[in-house]
Amino acid sequence: MSKTYFDETHCAIGHPKSTFMQWMLTIDHKRIGIMYAAVMFVFFFVAVFTAFAMRLELFAPGGQYMDGDTFNQAFTLHGVIMIFLFIIPGIPAIFGNIVMPLMIGAKDVSFPRLNWFTFWLYIAGCCIALASLFIGEGVADTGWTFYAPYSMNTGTNVIMALVAAFVLGFASILTGLNFLVTIHRLRAPGMTFFKMPLFVWGIYATAWIQLLATPVVGITLVLAILEKYFGIGIFDPAKGGDPVLFQHLFWIYSHPAVYLMILPAFGIMSEIIPTFSRKEVFGYRTIALSSASIAGIGYLVWGHHLYTSGMSDIAKTVFSFLTFFVAIPTGVKFYDWVATMYQGKIVLSTPMIWALGTIITFAIGGITGITITMIGMDVHLQDTYYTVAHFHYAILGGVVFLMFAGMHYWFPLITGKMYNETKAKIAFYLNFIGFNLLWFPMFIAGYYGMPRRYFDYLPEFQIYHQISFIGAVIFITGLIYMFWVFFKGWTKGEPTTPNPWHATTLEWHLPTSPPPLDNHSKVPYVDFDPYEYKHGEPVVKFNYETMQRID
Amino acid sequence: MGHEYVPEIAIDRDGNQHEVQGWQGDFYGGKLGFWLFMLTEVMMFGAMFLALAYYNTLHPQDFLDASASLNRLLGGTNTVILLVSALTMGLGLLRMRAGDVKGAKLMIWATIILAVAFLVIKGFEWTAEYHHGIFLMHDKLLPESSLPFGQKLFFGLYFSMTGLHGFHIIIGIGLMLWLLKRINAGKVSPEHHILHWNIALYWDIVHLIWVFVFPYYYMIGAGGATGGH
Ligand code: HEM
Ligand SMILES: [Cu+2]
Numbered sequence: 001m002s003k004t005y006f007d008e009t010h011c012a013i014g015h016p017k018s019t020f021m022q023w024m025l026t027i028d029h030k031r032i033g034i035m036y037a038a039v040m041f042v043f044f045f046v047a048v049f050t051a052f053a054m055r056l057e058l059f060a061p062g063g064q065y066m067d068g069d070t071f072n073q074a075f076t077l078h079g080v081i082m083i084f085l086f087i088i089p090g091i092p093a094i095f096g097n098i099v100m101p102l103m104i105g106a107k108d109v110s111f112p113r114l115n116w117f118t119f120w121l122y123i124a125g126c127c128i129a130l131a132s133l134f135i136g137e138g139v140a141d142t143g144w145t146f147y148a149p150y151s152m153n154t155g156t157n158v159i160m161a162l163v164a165a166f167v168l169g170f171a172s173i174l175t176g177l178n179f180l181v182t183i184h185r186l187r188a189p190g191m192t193f194f195k196m197p198l199f200v201w202g203i204y205a206t207a208w209i210q211l212l213a214t215p216v217v218g219i220t221l222v223l224a225i226l227e228k229y230f231g232i233g234i235f236d237p238a239k240g241g242d243p244v245l246f247q248h249l250f251w252i253y254s255h256p257a258v259y260l261m262i263l264p265a266f267g268i269m270s271e272i273i274p275t276f277s278r279k280e281v282f283g284y285r286t287i288a289l290s291s292a293s294i295a296g297i298g299y300l301v302w303g304h305h306l307y308t309s310g311m312s313d314i315a316k317t318v319f320s321f322l323t324f325f326v327a328i329p330t331g332v333k334f335y336d337w338v339a340t341m342y343q344g345k346i347v348l349s350t351p352m353i354w355a356l357g358t359i360i361t362f363a364i365g366g367i368t369g370i371t372i373t374m375i376g377m378d379v380h381l382q383d384t385y386y387t388v389a390h391f392h393y394a395i396l397g398g399v400v401f402l403m404f405a406g407m408h409y410w411f412p413l414i415t416g417k418m419y420n421e422t423k424a425k426i427a428f429y430l431n432f433i434g435f436n437l438l439w440f441p442m443f444i445a446g447y448y449g450m451p452r453r454y455f456d457y458l459p460e461f462q463i464y465h466q467i468s469f470i471g472a473v474i475f476i477t478g479l480i481y482m483f484w485v486f487f488k489g490w491t492k493g494e495p496t497t498p499n500p501w502h503a504t505t506l507e508w509h510l511p512t513s514p515p516p517l518d519n520h521s522k523v524p525y526v527d528f529d530p531y532e533y534k535h536g537e538p539v540v541k542f543n544y545e546t547m548q549r550i551d
Numbered sequence: 552m553g554h555e556y557v558p559e560i561a562i563d564r565d566g567n568q569h570e571v572q573g574w575q576g577d578f579y580g581g582k583l584g585f586w587l588f589m590l591t592e593v594m595m596f597g598a599m600f601l602a603l604a605y606y607n608t609l610h611p612q613d614f615l616d617a618s619a620s621l622n623r624l625l626g627g628t629n630t631v632i633l634l635v636s637a638l639t640m641g642l643g644l645l646r647m648r649a650g651d652v653k654g655a656k657l658m659i660w661a662t663i664i665l666a667v668a669f670l671v672i673k674g675f676e677w678t679a680e681y682h683h684g685i686f687l688m689h690d691k692l693l694p695e696s697s698l699p700f701g702q703k704l705f706f707g708l709y710f711s712m713t714g715l716h717g718f719h720i721i722i723g724i725g726l727m728l729w730l731l732k733r734i735n736a737g738k739v740s741p742e743h744h745i746l747h748w749n750i751a752l753y754w755d756i757v758h759l760i761w762v763f764v765f766p767y768y769y770m771i772g773a774g775g776a777t778g779g780h
Pocket of ligand 2: 304305
């Protein structure tokens with residue numbers, strides 16, 4: 001039995017004896033991915049807990065457990081953690097690291113030491129964010145968008161939150177850079193761009209956004225820090241600055257950041273759907289190119305966040321028009337996924353039902369997104385719970401759900417074990433039902449005018465908040481249960497073979513499960529398409545000794 | 552550490568051999584990575600120029616007035632210094648590639664000295680401005696001073712951008728010293744000079760940014776010139 005990446009590793013400095021230090025210093029992309037996952041899910045639950053506290057407060061009108069200021073800090077903490085610490089870096093840092101190199105037949109990313117450094121930079125950013133909780137007047141109360149001029153004037157610890165966001169942004173840039181070079185340089189011989197698995201395409205498009213958009217917000221944050229610290233009046237109108245400029249610069253990044261989250265998630269979907277339909281993916285090229293075009297168009301639509309901030313009518317119209325355009329490549333992807341399933345041998349394993357569930361929730365998120373793309377609608381719905389429901393459907397019901405789908409899908413690959421299918425399915429239904437109960441009523445409440453970021457409300461909205469609360473309890477139970485199933489699977493689950501799902505992409509053609517330290521013991525020559533099935537069976541088979549095809 | 556790369560061969564169905572690219576010693580990968588990183592620098596300064604251009608259109612006259620009061624002589628000298636330093640840096644890389652390690656080191660030292668000169672002059676400039684009451688958190692730039700908003704914005708951005716640029720120069724000096732250390736240790740050599748290459752690229756971007764900073768801040772007010780401080 002050969003050794004796996006759990007047994008041995010390469011380290012950034014020397015080779016320490018203790019297992020703990022070997023993890024801290026490891027430069028193996030798989031281990032780094034696992035460490036990201038561990039840290040991120042701890043933060044995820046911290047943010048879920050803050051969200052639960054908010055839901056508890058919102059159970060009834062009036063103030064119960066916290067005052068308005070604390071509520072402001074609660075949603076800021078929740079937003080900052082969920083966005084900057086969890087979901088923006090999430091899928092690339094975890095699955096981009098663990099499976100992307102395996103998928104292209106690389107032994108590691110192009111700069112493994114940089115990868116290690118990036119991980120610790122991310123941790124540094126998290127520490128700064130956490131420290132802002134305890135220093136000065138406590139965590140920022142601005143919302144995760146840090147809008148000027150309020151952020152320039154509040155007494156809370158905005159500077160630290162900005163520094164944290166900057167450091168995290170820097171980590172994100174370096175991750176993207178590393179992946180871009182990896183994808184350009186380290187693909188197995190024969191693997192052209194159009195032979196790459198679709199998840200790699202998702203990561204590739206994402207990496208470009210990380211690289212080109214993040215510096216813009218980075219410098220915006222730096223300017224805001226300088227302004228707060230040195231009194232330069234760049235964004236504060238009291239000093240001659242323009243707060244709308246802040247919003248422009250902020251959304252030039254943060255809108256593409258939405259695609260930063262969703263493109264790798266779509267990549268996961270594009271892996272799962274063909275595998276569990278046992279069919280070649282429909283429209284491989286259109287899916288691949290739609291990722292690229294979403295990334296491209298995504299740059300040009302930031303203005304839809306500023307309809308109510310003061311912009312010329314022409315600008316508004318142009319931004320609205322362009323925003324509708326993003327729906328086209330997104331629609332193409334959905335169409336391709338459904339077409340892939342058509343007449344396929346659908347296997348309803350847990351990853352697949354997560355993917356199918358996400359098609360529903362993300363469709364709701366997407367369609368409600370279109371409604372607020374329309375200027376007239378948005379002026380009415382902006383900053384109501386309609387918007388809150390929309391982005392939770394899109395981010396939580398889209399990105400996070402697909403992340404969970406990916407966790408089930410690649411679980412046997414990463415751990416070499418299998419979780420309990422029945423229990424995992426129960427966890428899915430708890431999550432799915434809880435989620436819809438939690439957020440759907442908010443569309444209605446928002447439509448009737450329930451504003452967001454308020455800790456108090458009129459009694460007529462109570463019923464929605466109460467249903468929401470019940471949904472939150474079910475959802476959070478489902479989350480905890482799901483992680484428990486994972487934990488049990490990892491510690492007590494059945495060992496698996498390297499390719500339990502009959503998948504076709506390279507990461508499943510490894511000699512052992514979990515993978516050996518050096519990934520593919522021997523790199524194959526890739527002269528096949530990523531998803532080739534015949535009569536429901538993978539076409540390409542390898543001799544794992546020589547990595548020569550034997551089909 | 553055992554990361555040495557043994558080139559691997561993948562064999563296709565017809566039995567042809569294909570060399571597998573490893574991450575170890577991947578010269579082009581290293582170059583590509585650094586180019587991409589420089590792209591982020593461009594985006595970063597680009598966003599600042601965007602802010603600058605925007606405020607320029609809002610307060611054109613204030614910008615001209617403020618610009619007129621900058622010291623074009625010192626700024627111009629610095630521009631020349633930086634351009635020459637870009638030349639020495641490039642020559643150093645050529646020397647290295649031609650196998651002349653000693654000449655390369657000399658050129659790197661020359662670049663370092665020019666970079667330090669740049670910082671010293673910048674220091675003089677900032678001090679002079681300070682004495683005229685123009686500095687962050689100081690006198691004329693305080694919110695309550697009567698200097699027009701446009702001028703305050705101009706100077707605020709001026710200090711931010713030249714400061715950030717100066718910071719890049721300092722980092723550059725650090726990188727060059729490190730490069731010299733690596734050369735002396737034999738880790739950078741004519742056969743293996745990706746680090747030298749990348750630092751030269753970095754220096755190019757640093758001087759390129761200045762080539763935009765200089766006209767934007769110093770030159771636009773030259774028409775109504777009343778001379779510098
Ligand atoms: C357990 C699941 C979650 C619950 C119960 C929850 C609940 C909430 C609540 C009550 C708010 C405040 C709404 C308002 O008053 O405006 C909120 C805001 C927000 N949530 Fe969540 N949320 C959850 C998961 C997530 C996830 C997974 C993300 C993203 C990855 C996310 C991102 C945000 C953001 C960005 C805000 C806006 C914060 C701000 O206004 O600054 N949430 N959430
Ligand atoms: Cu947007």
